[in-house]
Amino acid sequence: MNIDQNTLSAFLTELMGESGVISETADTSRYTTDWSGERLGEPLLVARPRSTQEVAAIVGFCHRHQVPMVAQGGHTGLVGGALPDAERPELVISLERLNRIRDIDPLNFTLSVDSGCVLQTIKDAAAESDCDFPLSLGAQGSCQIGGNIATNAGGLNVLRFGMMRQLVLGLEVVLPDGRIWNGMHALHKDNRGYDLKQLFIGAEGTLGIVTGAMLKLFPKPETSRTALVAVPDVSAALALYAQARRSCCDLLCAFELIPRACLELALEAAPSLSDPLESAYPVYVLFEVAASGPVDLDAMIEHLFEKGMEDGHVLDGVLAANDTQANRLWQIREYMVEGQQHRGEHLRTDISLPISSLSEFYDEASRAMIARSPDTEIIAYGHIGDGNLHFNLLPPPDLDLAAKQALLHELEGELFAIVERYQGSISAEHGIGRVKQAPFLDGLSDLERELITGLKTLFDPDDLMAAGRILPRRA
Ligand SMILES: Cc1cc2nc3c(=O)[nH]c(=O)nc-3n(C[C@H](O)[C@H](O)[C@H](O)COP(=O)(O)OP(=O)(O)OC[C@H]3O[C@@H](n4cnc5c(N)ncnc54)[C@H](O)[C@@H]3O)c2cc1C
Known part of the structure; x- marks a missing residue:
């Protein structure tokens, strides 16, 4: 970073006015704590843009002055991705004011929206036009569509309608250098070469900030x-x-x-x-x-x-x-x-298996957990129509916090090894963020790591955007 915080603050205030910047520690707390109560570091500042152009101006300024930044939606992602870094302070770019429903086309079954729209608002807007936007999850009153896209969210209706990847027809994205990529197509079929939008879906904000989306609608169920x-x-x-x-x-x-x-x-x-x-x-x-x-x-x-x-x-x-x-x-x-x-300290996982192996996996994993810690309680539920299980564990209540954490860490390693043997995934829905980074990296082949690192370097050579999520921070 080659400017001081006052210069950054002055730039943001001039761009968006006083209400667009939050700097007092007391006022930033809701941007530093996620749904589960987790918090890591304090942000440099919080920017609250209202338009794609403002996002682009902020990101361009950060790029020129080497200011680390992270996009933030509704703070319900459970892998620490949107939390500001503890070691290298970041500018939090909250999309909460970029929240307009842009247009609905019931004949084309499409809805275009700003990325800061809360999922429930989008579902309500679709319903008003006798349509349905089928993404449904417990956090839909708080999570934003930009966060859903960045995490390729799934939820209850995936088995019929697919994950976010299947529900997005077009995107508008501010790239890490501040340029705007306009891919807001409303086409149900489009085979013009590489499908760029898919790179940003599930990228957890590491390749760009999603500012707009063209969503696919379905008939409203009667x-x-x-x-x-x-x-x-x-x-x-x-x-x-x-x-x-x-x-x-x-x-x-x-x-x-x-x-x-x-x-x-x-x-x-x-x-x-x-x-x-x-x-x-x-x-x-x-x-x-x-x-x-x-x-x-x-x-x-x-x-x-x-x-x-x-x-x-x-x-x-x-x-x-x-x-x-x-x-x-x-x-x-x-x-x-x-x-x-x-119930307090617990292990939360979000795994998936081929549906045909799920029952065998369930029994084997349960036996392995109980063999290691007979008093651990298994809380394993989930969207099994998609092969998705939250195989969660509550440690014995009489252990102290450090012992609980050590036990859960050990059990997680054992569980993930079984997932790997069954050719499953350690992240079915929530993504990698910081929390799942170590097992994610362990599971990558050299070739996969080279390709993924190459993509990140292509989009964000200075590692300024959401650094340390998915891949380790470079410096
Ligand atoms: C009770 C509960 C139930 C849940 N159920 C499900 C479920 O069934 N299925 C499921 O998939 N998930 C579920 N989740 C997880 C969570 O709701 C999703 O991951 C959601 O998509 C996160 O959206 P958000 O707006 O809260 O994102 P945040 O938590 O704010 O951010 C998540 C990540 O996306 C990035 N990001 C946010 N906005 C943007 C943007 N505009 N552009 C680029 N990057 C961005 C952030 O930097 C961060 O890395 C649940 C969570 C809770 C608390």
Whole structure:
């Protein structure tokens, strides 16, 4: 950095006015702490641009004066990517004021937006035009579409609609030298050579700051059905999943695994919730089918239940009779995550496996964790329709913090080794950030490392943008 903080502050204030810059320590706290309460360092300053041109001017200035910077969305990414660095102070560029819905084209089924729009706002805007933007996740009231794109977010409906990569038709990005790349195409088919936008999706802000996006929409569902079903084990849950895709004309849009221990966490976190079935069962799945147009969803589900009972995959179940009941079932899924947070120190993972290996993996990984630490509690749930598991661990409560952390670190290494053996991924959704960097680098071949490093150097030769995320900081 070849300027002092006052010069940076003066530039930002002149560009955006007083409200565009935050410098007092007290005022920066919400930009230094993420959803999980994690914090690392203090930012140089926080810039809050309102337009793509302002983002470009800020980034160009940082490039000229070698100021490190990091983009920040809704702060719900759980791998430390948006947190300002502790060793090399960074300018936080918060996209929270770049939040306009630009245009909606219901005939083309597209919506163009600023990157700072909160996901829920985008879903509401789509719904107003009788359309659906299907990305759905627990953090949708806070996360921003720019953050969703930067992390290639997934969520509940991936099995039917895909991840962000499948939901983005065009992007506008400010490159690390301040130039604006305008790729805001609204084309459903476009095969003109390399697909540049895909480089920025999932890049966690290391190759550029996303400022705008052209999103793909779908018809708004007219009917949907939500059911919670008790099954004997994970293997039965997967057999039911395969049957559900076939029996429901591939209209299945969510299929979640909820073992009993997870359901109990939800009941603990939200006493207003009640056990959805009369008896307790070892494993549940929560699923949803939805359709637009004249489709008999009840007949499909009835057929699925009958077949599931016949095959011994379904033990019991409840079909929500209305939206209120459906929401209560979905609250179980949401509150589980909160319940886990309330239990304090825990290991959070976000792995994926080929769906066909998931049950075997689940059993082997559970055995390995318990063999090493019999009192560790396994909280393994997730979007199993995508092969995605949050195989999380709660350490024995009687250990002190340091012992808990050491144990969880060891168990994580063991778990990731099993994931590797099953040719799975250590990051299905949340990305690498800082938290997953070591195992990510361990799993790269020399060729992969060379290509990835080469890309970063091409876009950001001075390593100024989100340095230290995905790849180690160069200096
Ligand atoms: C309760 C809960 C449930 C969740 N469920 C899911 C789930 O089901 N599926 C899933 O995929 N994730 C899930 N997440 C994780 C999280 O919501 C996603 O990763 C989300 O996409 C992050 O968006 P954000 O706006 O909060 O990004 P931030 O946390 O602010 O940033 C995340 C990363 O993106 C970069 N970034 C942010 N904005 C931009 C931009 N405009 N341009 C370039 N880079 C940018 C940041 O630098 C950082 O590296 C969940 C999180 C919580 C707390």
